[in-house]
Amino acid sequence: MRAILTKIEQASALDRVGDRLQQGVQAVLRPQRVRDLLHGVWLGHPLHPAMVQVPVGSWISTAVLDLMPGQRRAATTLCAFGTISALPAAVAGLNDWAALSRDQRRIGLVHAASNSVGLVFYAGSVAARLTGRHRLGRTLGWLGLSAASTGAYLGGHLAYKQGAQVNQSISELHRMADGWHPVADLSTLPQRELITREVDDDVSVILYRHGDEVTVMLERCPHQSGPLGKGEVQEIGGHTCVVCPWHGSAFRLNGGEVVHGPSANDQQVLPTRVVDGVLETRLP
Ligand code: FES
Known part of the structure; x- marks a missing residue:
């Protein structure tokens, strides 16, 4: 894993996409008030890590309920709640990401891509459950959890190894x-x-x-x-x-x-x- 992460940190090929995305994020999230709100200035701590607890907790709970009989409705509710709550968490993450250093942005880009794949699986899972295809919904949920777990691992690397959004002083x-x-x-x-x-x-x-x-x-x-x-x-x-x-x-x-x-x-x-x-x- 360490060798893979080092390769991602050094993958300058990611910068073409990363630089464009950074410009896009900075253009869309231009008002200082919005950026400060999403960074967590009002909270005194970064907001993104706190917000991701909601989708991650909901999705893990969905997976547990999927293993239990008679819990389809509760699992569908949690799956939908987690999927909807992932959107503002992603916006807060992109706002933080746009002010990171280049090597951090490379890891952050793959982190965001993994989570986006997870989000797509979960959106499909919600759609399948709501239309009565629960077996497909469960399968898509497990795939979503795998992708989101990869994203979470990369987020941990970003914070604990690369020191992103950690107090550097x-x-x-x-x-x-x-x-x-x-x-x-x-x-x-x-x-x-x-x-x-x-x-x-x-x-x-x-x-x-x-x-x-x-x-x-x-x-x-x-x-x-x-x-x-x-x-x-x-x-x-x-x-x-x-x-x-x-x-x-x-x-x-x-x-x-x-x-x-x-x-x-x-x-x-x-x-x-x-x-x-x-x-x-x-x-x-
Ligand atoms: S605001 Fe980024 S180093 Fe000071």
């Missing part, structure tokens, strides 16, 4: 020792400018001073590790935010909450104190 904290660390002389920090510094010799943070308040925030973007220190400071919805230069995720500088995706995760802000004019920070 939080592991920085594991490299920071306990206790307070000096970051900068407060008097040298300019007002309302992003400054990048290293904490504990290794962990990159951004500093933003507003009056006597200084925000210390991890520099790597939670979406794909973009350099927030090279981002722009913008006023969004009445909040001062840093906007990632790579894909435009925006985070409030006074708390780290994500305001615009594709990141669905907040950015980590670190506690601060000033001792003898020196700004210090520590693990939260």
